[in-house]
Amino acid sequence: MKKIFSLSLLTAVYILSVPALAEQGNKQTEKSVKAYNPVTIANKTPYAASGQVKYTGLWGRQPYSISPNGSWTSPDPRGLLCVGFINATLDRPGAPIECKKYSSPATSYSQFYIEIKGNKCEVKRAK
Numbered sequence: 001m002k003k004i005f006s007l008s009l010l011t012a013v014y015i016l017s018v019p020a021l022a023e024q025g026n027k028q029t030e031k032s033v034k035a036y037n038p039v040t041i042a043n044k045t046p047y048a049a050s051g052q053v054k055y056t057g058l059w060g061r062q063p064y065s066i067s068p069n070g071s072w073t074s075p076d077p078r079g080l081l082c083v084g085f086i087n088a089t090l091d092r093p094g095a096p097i098e099c100k101k102y103s104s105p106a107t108s109y110s111q112f113y114i115e116i117k118g119n120k121c122e123v124k125r126a127k
Contacts, residue, residue, distance in 0.1 A: 037110035038074040039083060041066060042126070045116045047097075051088035051123075055081040056106045066114075082106035086123045088114050097121050 043049045043066040052061040053074065066072045087101040099121035102112055111126035 035080060036078050036082070036108050038076075038078050039086075039110050039112065040071060040073040041086065041088075041123070042071045042111075042113040043067070043069060044113050045069070045090055045121065047090040047092050047116075049088050049090050049099075049114050051086060051099075051101075053086050054084045056084045057081055078110075082108055083110075086112055088121065088123050090114070090116065090121055099123055 039053050039062075041049075041053075041064060046068050048065065048067055050063070050065045052063050054061050055078070062074060062076065064072045064074075083102075083104060084106060085101050085103040088099040090097040090099065097116070097119065099114060099116075100123065102123040102125060107125070109125050112123055113126055114121060114123050
């Protein structure tokens, strides 16, 4: 009788266990994948603020508006998207103020705030 192929006992056990390992791996992956918290921006100024949150990847930008001394939380699930930048404009009567934006290659942080000092404002990450 001619041998076409032969399997060692170890190879046979491995081949038979791969589907079970894959099933177990999928369950663990589903449990370990979590979503980042939604982005929240506090406006610590006496002016209304508006701007955009730019997420990494293809999801794009999400506009927001915040009343004076108010806050905004993204109504949309964020999933595993990171924040690339957040810009803001303060609606100061007569002369809107463009704030220095928060910028990052990709951050999972979710808490930010807008502050003003004199005629300059900035979007910062809450610590």
